[in-house]
Amino acid sequence: MAATFLGVRHHSPACARLVADTITALRPAYVLVEGPADMNRRLEELMLGHKLPVAVYTSYRDAQRRHGSWAPLCEYSPEWTALTAGRAVGAELRFIDLPAWHPALAEVRNRYADAEGRYAEVTQRLCRTFAVDNVDALWDHLFEMEPADGLAERLATYFDLVRGDAQPGPDDMAREAYMAQWIRAALADAGDRPVAVVTGGFHRPALIRLAEQGDRTWPGLPEPPADAVVGSYLVPYSFRRLDAFDGYQSGMPSPGYYQHLWESGPRAAARKLTEAVTVRLRARHQSVSTADLIAARATADGLALVRGHRHPARVDVLDGLASALVSEALEAPLPWATRGRMQAGSHPVIVEMVAALSGDRVGRLHASTPLPPLVHAVVEQLSRYGLDGSGEVRLDLGKEADSERSRLLHRLRVLAIPGLVRESGPHPAGDHVLVEQWTLIESDDRLPALIEAGGYGVDPQEAAAAALTERITATAADLDRLADLLFDAALCGIGELTGQVLDDLARAVGAAADLGSLGRTLTVVLAMWRHDGLFHTGRSTTLGAVIAAATRRALWLAEGVRGGSAPADLKRINALIAVRDALTHAGTPLGLDTPAALGAADRLAACHEAPPDLRGASFGLGWSLRGTAVADPARAVRGTFTPASAGDWLAGLFALAREEVLHTPGMLELLDELVGAMTDHDFLIALPALRQAFEYFPPRERHIIATRLVQRRTGGASGSDLMRLDATPALVAAGMALDERVDTALRREGLITS
Known part of the structure; x- marks a missing residue:
């Protein structure tokens, strides 16, 4: 048969x-x-x-x-x-x-x-023939709104047309x-x-x-x-994940509406759609009056009649509601007139209407359903560490028990398991923070996410390692992202990467083109390599390979930088800081070539085609690594001290050799002499960059500088007495507000960037 x-x-x-x-x-x-x-x-x-x-x-x-x-x-x-x-x-x-x-x-x-989405020529022609916006409205018009009699024949004709003579892939x-x-x-x-x-x-x-x-x-x-x-x-699963407006490829948007259509038929589905939109909008304090609903119903009925529908279809009801509830011009087309995700700029009422059509139904598995090992492992570990409830969690990372709890939460965060929100804690290139704050929230989406994450491994550590390896491989060229991923690996207690991943990582760092991003990666990785107590990544082979490759590449990139002017580029200055720290703290263990680095720094410091901030930073790099300047620092300062470039050159110098400048006899006096000799006009030109340069000194060292300069200028008077402000708090607050407005104006005009 x-x-x-x-x-x-x-x-x-x-x-x-x-x-x-x-x-x-x-x-x-x-x-x-x-x-x-x-x-x-x-x-x-x-x-x-x-x-x-x-x-x-x-x-x-x-x-x-x-x-x-x-x-x-x-x-x-x-x-x-x-x-x-x-x-x-x-x-x-x-x-x-x-x-x-x-x-x-x-x-x-x-x-x-739906496969016909890949062979759209016929459906587009049918949409034009029946004067509908897209294949969803076409489908409703031809099949969902029509009687069941002859449905099989109509479907066969439709799909024969869609398939046509097209050669499938x-x-x-x-x-x-x-x-x-x-x-x-x-x-x-x-x-x-x-x-x-x-x-x-x-x-x-x-x-x-x-x-x-x-x-x-x-x-x-x-x-x-x-x-x-x-x-x-x-x-x-959930209706939200099924909805084409949320990105699902099903071709059938608004699953909540179609559930009503399945259960109650087209007339009841239209009524329930209107009710769902009304309830949702009123719950969000949007005005939906009885007059609005009457107008929407009348419009929907009229559109259904014009469009040849026995009962109002989904688009008829939506168009009626939109005409009654939205009075201003729309910046984006109505989402049911297109396909896929809603466009940016959709009206808030339209967004809520689409959400109401989606429905909030969430599936639930039978209690006897087999689950992947990861689910059982996570449930057991969350219970063991007391993390299976809701509320605020504070973790002291100096305690091993809390460190284990932190690593579990980070592994689940990396796996995108919902309901685990990290409020604060250590972050890349940040302060040495030993406390983490988390918020735990019950979530219906947690079980599906755990089941789906089960493809990465059988326990949280294995799964998180596989997920991070995949992301590192996929984003190795994005150094900013790479630094974050390596930091995530440390937070998860996954310090070592091996094989092809390590090779790809070192190769990506060795081919980096942006000095600033490379410097940030080196800063983060070096901190993780040096500080073993918190992350257990000290002397990591993975991180050591990245440090060596990044140091070589940063020096090579720095030598290639030419031109440029104010303001100083803090990212490339920070890159040379990272190089200095790598050579200082990891040079011997990793076999870094310090003489080659010093040679590159000397060449760059003497290169007049290089930007002043990079020349100053290179001079400071050589000074800090040797402990003494390769050339007379006073002469170097005098040779670069022009209003347009002095502050930028000093920013690079102070960033790399702040302590050397502070403790070298005569340097502060020389700077005071050069600044004091400026005309008012030149001083105003140099001031923004000079302010930026001196920000590299922390408050205590600024106090030392101010005290020495005040003593020099006053013949031995107390600097502390002169710097003590005799003013009312209100006047101090007004002065601080003025400083803030000046800083804002300078940033707006591009005169400072910090």
Whole structure:
């Protein structure tokens, strides 16, 4: 007996009804459903009695790629009604598509994304013919709003047009060849009994043709590569994740509306849609009057009549509500007139309307559902460390027990597990903080996130290491991001990276093009390499390789910088600070070439084509590393002391050799002499950069400078007495406010950047 092919659109109530009614009437021997064939041995698990929506999540990981994909099911998914109706009539149930990890689905994030979106020429022509905005409105017009009579024929005609003569890609062809072998084998085994085939409508024409001849033995299940880690688990899903407006590729937006359509029909769905929008807007203190609702209803009814709908469709109701509730001009098109995520600038009322249509339904797995090892490990560890509740958590990182708790929370943060918010604590290149504050919040999204993260490993440490390795490999060229990821690895207690990842990391640092970003990476990594007590990363091989590569590259980049003027570039100055610190603290253990670094610094300090801040920083680098200046510092200062460049050169010098300047006899006096000799005009030109330069001295050293200069100028009077301010607090506050306004004006005009 021939097969009955039911081509459907995924997540369509009309198709779901058709599938259920056809299978009930046909009572087939087999019901074959587009879905991952490796789930056939676990169909009983799928049918345990979950609260939908749920999804089959599959993760794949090998040395070359990692892939995660979902096959979501809700009550009005045709695939779900095929399984439930088939089970009710005693049919054999089979998924017949390739497993989600297979290369043919490598680009597919959601299995039940509609294929016609990839072959849009016909649907665009149909949209023009029926005067609708997009394929969603076209689908409602042709199928969801129309009577069930003749639905199968209309669907067949529609999908034949969509498929047309288009040549599918090799991935679709591989999937269709595999599904066709299942169909042929089922037909051979069923004999005179019927077979029902439920697949995406795009595949239907090809499957009808391919089922006519070929191998009739049951197909084998493809096996993943030997080095791959593959896992498939059921996860709770949500309408929010199903919604096309939130980025899901299903092609069916507004799942909450379609749930009402499935349960109650089009007239009731229109009424419930209006109620949902009204309740949501009023809950957010938006005015929605009875007059507004009457106007919206009248507009929706009129639009339905004009558009040929027996009852108001989704877009009719939405257009009616928008016309009644939004009076001003819209900066972005109405989201239901386009496809995909809402555009930036959407009106707040429109955003709330779309959210109301999405619905807030969240799936729940049956208590007997198997879960990946990571879920059990996380639940056990959260309970053991007393982190399984809600509230504020303060961790003293100086205590080993709290450090272990911190590492667990950071591992879960890296895995994007919701409900764990870090309020404060250590951060890259920040102060040496020994306290962390976290906020723990119960979240319905935690279990799905843990199940999906299970593809990275069986416990939090292994999973976080795999996730960080993947991100480091993917973003190695982004040095700012790289520094944060390496810091995350330390916070997670994952100090060592090996093999190809370490090679890629060193290669990316060695090819860096931005001196400022490279300097930040070197600063962060050096701090982690030096301070073992907090992160347990002291003398790390991974970090040592990064330090060596970054030091060499930073000096090479610095020598290539030419031109430039005020203001001083603090990022490249900080890069030379990082180089100095690396040579000082890690030079001997890591075998860094200090003589080569000194040679580069001397050349750069003497290069008149280099920017003044970099020349000053290079002079300071050589001075601080040797303990003595290679040239007379007084002469160097005099040679660069012009109003336009003096402050920038000094900023570089003070940043790298602040203590040397402060404790070298005559240096402060020389600076006082040079500044005092300036004309008023020259002083105003130099002042912003001079202020920036002297900010490198901390308050205590500024006090020393001020005291010595006051004593010099007053013949030995007390600097402290002269600096003590005899003014009312109100006057001091007014002066501070004036300083702030001046700083703001200088920053606005680009005269200072700090």
